[in-house]
Amino acid sequence: MNDPHNDNPAAAPLPEVILEQRSRFSLVWLIPLVALAIGAWLAYKTYSEQGPTITITFRTADGLEAGKTKLKYKDVEFGQVSSIKLTEDLSRVIVTAKLIKDTEQYLTEKTRFWVERARVSAGRVSGLGTLFAGAYIAVDPVATGQRTDTFTGLETPPAVTTDQMGSRFTLRAAELGSLDVGSPVYFRAIKVGQVTSYRLSENGQTVEIKIFVNAPYDQLVRTNTYFWNASGFDVTLDANGVKVDTASVVSLMIGGLAFETPINLESRQLAEEGAIFQLHPNRQSVQEGSYIHKSHWLLHFTGSVRGLTIGAPVEYRGIRIGQVIDVKLEFDLNDFTARIPVLIEIEADRFQWIGASPDYDNEQIFKQFQKNLWDQLIAKGLRAQLKTGNLLTGALFIDLDVYPGSPPRTIVWKEPYPELPTVPTSLEEIRNVLTKFLEKLQRLPLEQIGTDLQQSLTALRQTAIEASKLTHQLNTRALPEATARLKQLQTTLETADKALTTAEKTLGTAEKSLAADSPLQREVQRMLKELSAAARSFRLLTDYLERHPEALIQGKTR
Amino acid sequence: MRCPRCGATLHTRKPNSLARTWALVIAAFIFYIPANILPIMTVTSLGKTQSDTIMSGVAYLLLHGMWPLALLIFFASVVVPLLKLMILIYLLISVQLRSPWRPRDRTRLYRITEAVGRWSMVDIYVVTILVALVHLGNLAAIRAETGAVFFGAVVVITIFAALTFDPRLIWDSLEKNHE
Numbered sequence: 001m002n003d004p005h006n007d008n009p010a011a012a013p014l015p016e017v018i019l020e021q022r023s024r025f026s027l028v029w030l031i032p033l034v035a036l037a038i039g040a041w042l043a044y045k046t047y048s049e050q051g052p053t054i055t056i057t058f059r060t061a062d063g064l065e066a067g068k069t070k071l072k073y074k075d076v077e078f079g080q081v082s083s084i085k086l087t088e089d090l091s092r093v094i095v096t097a098k099l100i101k102d103t104e105q106y107l108t109e110k111t112r113f114w115v116e117r118a119r120v121s122a123g124r125v126s127g128l129g130t131l132f133a134g135a136y137i138a139v140d141p142v143a144t145g146q147r148t149d150t151f152t153g154l155e156t157p158p159a160v161t162t163d164q165m166g167s168r169f170t171l172r173a174a175e176l177g178s179l180d181v182g183s184p185v186y187f188r189a190i191k192v193g194q195v196t197s198y199r200l201s202e203n204g205q206t207v208e209i210k211i212f213v214n215a216p217y218d219q220l221v222r223t224n225t226y227f228w229n230a231s232g233f234d235v236t237l238d239a240n241g242v243k244v245d246t247a248s249v250v251s252l253m254i255g256g257l258a259f260e261t262p263i264n265l266e267s268r269q270l271a272e273e274g275a276i277f278q279l280h281p282n283r284q285s286v287q288e289g290s291y292i293h294k295s296h297w298l299l300h301f302t303g304s305v306r307g308l309t310i311g312a313p314v315e316y317r318g319i320r321i322g323q324v325i326d327v328k329l330e331f332d333l334n335d336f337t338a339r340i341p342v343l344i345e346i347e348a349d350r351f352q353w354i355g356a357s358p359d360y361d362n363e364q365i366f367k368q369f370q371k372n373l374w375d376q377l378i379a380k381g382l383r384a385q386l387k388t389g390n391l392l393t394g395a396l397f398i399d400l401d402v403y404p405g406s407p408p409r410t411i412v413w414k415e416p417y418p419e420l421p422t423v424p425t426s427l428e429e430i431r432n433v434l435t436k437f438l439e440k441l442q443r444l445p446l447e448q449i450g451t452d453l454q455q456s457l458t459a460l461r462q463t464a465i466e467a468s469k470l471t472h473q474l475n476t477r478a479l480p481e482a483t484a485r486l487k488q489l490q491t492t493l494e495t496a497d498k499a500l501t502t503a504e505k506t507l508g509t510a511e512k513s514l515a516a517d518s519p520l521q522r523e524v525q526r527m528l529k530e531l532s533a534a535a536r537s538f539r540l541l542t543d544y545l546e547r548h549p550e551a552l553i554q555g556k557t558r
Numbered sequence: 559m560r561c562p563r564c565g566a567t568l569h570t571r572k573p574n575s576l577a578r579t580w581a582l583v584i585a586a587f588i589f590y591i592p593a594n595i596l597p598i599m600t601v602t603s604l605g606k607t608q609s610d611t612i613m614s615g616v617a618y619l620l621l622h623g624m625w626p627l628a629l630l631i632f633f634a635s636v637v638v639p640l641l642k643l644m645i646l647i648y649l650l651i652s653v654q655l656r657s658p659w660r661p662r663d664r665t666r667l668y669r670i671t672e673a674v675g676r677w678s679m680v681d682i683y684v685v686t687i688l689v690a691l692v693h694l695g696n697l698a699a700i701r702a703e704t705g706a707v708f709f710g711a712v713v714v715i716t717i718f719a720a721l722t723f724d725p726r727l728i729w730d731s732l733e734k735n736h737e
Contacts, residue, residue: 028582028722029577029581031581031582031585032584032585035586035715036588038588038589039588039591039592067614068608132604133604
């Protein structure tokens with residue numbers, strides 16, 4: 001090393017440069033190495049965080065944007081839409097989405113996707129946040145099921161997502177009414193669930209409504225639970241007056257269901273998930289009951305069926321067992337007679353079968369024993385009859401009852417419906433009797449009777465006139481004679497009176513003489529006493545003589 | 559080689575210039591990829607969250623008709639860094655191949671590169687200012703994302719790469735004997 005503090009730099013010898021051997025490797029190469037490391041790490045991170053890519057088809061891509069729209073579950077990002085395309089036939093939109101890591105297990109066929117937008121319905125308002133933040137695709141992941149990566153998006157959000165606790169049930173109804181997806185299900189006016197979907201059954205006969213009952217209320221659904229449609233007003237006008245039945249205002253607008261588990265003779269087991277129930281049209285019909293297994297019968301009536309409507313009850317001894325399905329009018333062209341066939345259905349579930357094997361359910365019993373059972377019943381005198389159910393409206397119902405004295409009939413087993421024998425209506429019977437009576441009345445010779453009566457009356461009047469004449473005659477002729485006779489009679493009576501007075505006097509004398517204190521009476525008494533004393537003495541004498549006959553000679557000894 | 563007076567290390571050319579420049583250019587290239595792929599900024603406004611990369615930002619501006627701004631950002635943030643790296647690579651290769659072709663223009667090219675490089679930081683400044691200004695919670699918020707870090711790294715590294723390059727090397731090939 002040279003001295004840097006040389007006084008005279010010019011004089012100093014020219015410094016020698018020192019050449020240093022530098023290492024071949026420069027540390028500057030660490031920079032790209034570090035960059036490479038960071039890049040590699042980033043690449044690895046990106047790759048490892050890469051989730052699965054799925055495709056979802058929707059009817060419309062309204063509100064969706066490629067690269068921006070998120071997939072969310074519980075408001076947590078689940079993935080992002082990467083591209084939006086149309087299908088080749090332009091009918092649907094294919095949304096491709098990249099999901100976050102570790103979501104593969106939730107991509108099953110049961111997983112559902114739908115676009116969450118702001119929705120306002122009568123029942124609820126949802127997705128307000130999407131008004132500002134834009135629509136997103138909501139996910140309802142289900143971990144169980146077949147794995148898949150192509151999905152069909154729902155057009156409307158599902159009413160119930162998988163993470164909600166509760167049970168699903170199916171209801172069968174004749175019609176949907178005012179129900180819709182999201183319609184509430186009430187139990188004692190508390191909202192406990194909702195309608196999740198509905199569809200027409202395969203044969204188009206009924207509507208199948210799927211409902212979801214939230215836990216813990218699903219425990220309230222038992223095998224004998226009744227469901228009924230609590231939508232809107234239910235106004236009933238009957239003999240009891242006007243009755244209005246309505247649930248909450250919400251259900252007035254968007255419909256609703258209600259259920260109740262009655263305390264009755266049926267079993268009260270917990271209903272299984274997915275159990276099928278009958279949906280009654282209203283609460284009233286719950287009490288009437290509504291049943292699944294039915295058998296159909298044909299009845300023929302000859303009289304008027306005015307007041308018999310479709311749906312009129314069929315009763316057996318006052319218990320409803322079915323209803324009228326159809327009423328028609330038939331004319332026989334051969335003899336030009338009219339008769340009215342009435343089709344009824346009898347609900348098998350109404351019967352409680354005693355003495356059957358417990359393995360059979362109602363339907364099996366009904367099918368197996370139906371023919372035999374009904375034959376027996378008809379043999380015992382079972383007949384159908386029209387009866388008046390409501391005097392106010394004149395509504396008729398069909399009553400099945402046993403009429404033991406009725407002439408023997410049998411069921412006509414024919415297709416499509418077997419025919420049950422009928423008996424005429426009680427009203428009809430009364431009418432028949434009345435008609436007969438009137439006919440008899442008509443046959444009476446009323447005019448003859450009238451003439452006779454008139455003649456009789458004329459004769460009667462003549463008799464009366466004659467009687468009056470007789471009276472007059474009696475007055476004019478017989479009376480003076482009678483007066484004379486009466487005078488004579490009076491004289492006679494006076495004489496008799498006198499004789500009677502004399503007799504009275506005589507009798508008075510006699511009475512005096514016969515009185516208790518009269519001297520004659522006393523004399524007679526005394527005489528009688530004397531006589532009895534004499535008799536006693538005589539008896540004593542005879543007694544003594546009998547014992548002592550010698551006394552007659554010797555005298556009385558002492 | 560050291561200065562005999564002050565002891566400072568002396569070089570006739572910047573030491574190890576080519577290797578250092580190469581290293582920095584490669585590093586810048588590596589960072590350039592994530593800088594463009596990763597989002598640089600996340601904008602949350604009224605609950606709507608949107609992450610933007612540089613290119614998506616440019617596309618957004620173009621779609622909304624703000625093409626002058628889009629062009630500015632496109633040039634400052636995409637073209638300039640890339641151009642800088644390309645120019646540096648070209649200079650490095652030409653020096654290494656001892657190309658005698660138009661050394662004056664190449665030197666000018668180098669000067670421009672050096673001067674323009676720092677303007678690429680405009681993007682980073684915009685992001686940092688926005689992040690600092692817009693902090694209104696859910697109503698509006700802007701966050702810087704990792705892409706910005708890489709972009710910043712690209713700009714800084716290219717500036718250093720330009721610095722480590724010795725333009726005199728361009729002229730060296732014109733002399734028969736060198737060093």
